[in-house]
Amino acid sequence: MMIRQLFDLETSTYTYLVADPVAGVAALIDPVREQVDRDLQLLRELGLTLTHVLETHVHADHVTAAGTLREKTGATTYASGAGAPCVDVHLRHGDTVQVGAITITARATPGHTDDSMSFSVPGAVFTGDALLIRGCGRTDFQNGNAAQLYESITQVLFALPDDTLVYPGHDYRGRLVSTIGEERRFNPRLAGKSREEFVAIMDQLGLPPPKYIDIAVPANRGCGVTPTA
Numbered sequence: 001m002m003i004r005q006l007f008d009l010e011t012s013t014y015t016y017l018v019a020d021p022v023a024g025v026a027a028l029i030d031p032v033r034e035q036v037d038r039d040l041q042l043l044r045e046l047g048l049t050l051t052h053v054l055e056t057h058v059h060a061d062h063v064t065a066a067g068t069l070r071e072k073t074g075a076t077t078y079a080s081g082a083g084a085p086c087v088d089v090h091l092r093h094g095d096t097v098q099v100g101a102i103t104i105t106a107r108a109t110p111g112h113t114d115d116s117m118s119f120s121v122p123g124a125v126f127t128g129d130a131l132l133i134r135g136c137g138r139t140d141f142q143n144g145n146a147a148q149l150y151e152s153i154t155q156v157l158f159a160l161p162d163d164t165l166v167y168p169g170h171d172y173r174g175r176l177v178s179t180i181g182e183e184r185r186f187n188p189r190l191a192g193k194s195r196e197e198f199v200a201i202m203d204q205l206g207l208p209p210p211k212y213i214d215i216a217v218p219a220n221r222g223c224g225v226t227p228t229a
């Protein structure tokens with residue numbers, strides 16, 4: 001299994017390439033529209049065919065490349081059934097996606113948004129905006145719910161083995177990867193916190209709206225392919 005972590009500087013978004021190099025097939029998780037050429041070039045250089053595009057949720061901070069990549073490569077798009085209606089396959093908790101010999105398991109982790117989903121492979125989990133490195137996604141828009149996010153993290157993600165690598169959807173301080181064990185012990189919003197304490201923390205964040213929310217959310221419900229895109 002090959003994992004490559006790619007970064008969009010404008011939105012601090014991580015895109016992940018997960019590939020079976022023996023079979024020559026790959027998936028992209030959370031691709032960014034402005035990075036389509038970069039991602040396609042990497043696939044060509046590595047001799048890989050893009051067969052799957054997975055979205056962790058309907059993003060509010062960038063426009064997805066899912067629709068564009070589907071048009072250019074014929075890849076199948078996947079996301080939670082509670083999210084964008086444009087994707088080819090709506091996933092439920094526990095569903096699996098096969099990329100060559102790699103089994104990707106969908107894990108419903110709502111709370112940041114109602115459609116948030118994480119994707120795990122042996123030894124690693126791609127958490128989108130649900131669990132970040134020493135943080136977590138905000139819960140004040142898109143049907144977010146702090147109590148629900150607490151349950152998603154503590155009951156679904158923290159149930160994974162401690163040495164599971166955590167690959168987040170964003171990081172704003174240059175950090176690349178963590179582990180489930182690290183986040184359980186050191187995440188300041190979660191370590192030793194009750195659900196009530198976590199909800200109180202989230203209620204007091206007072207963050208401004210995401211810069212591109214009015215553009216990104218409607219565009220992403222259309223897989224990033226809109227008349228004005």
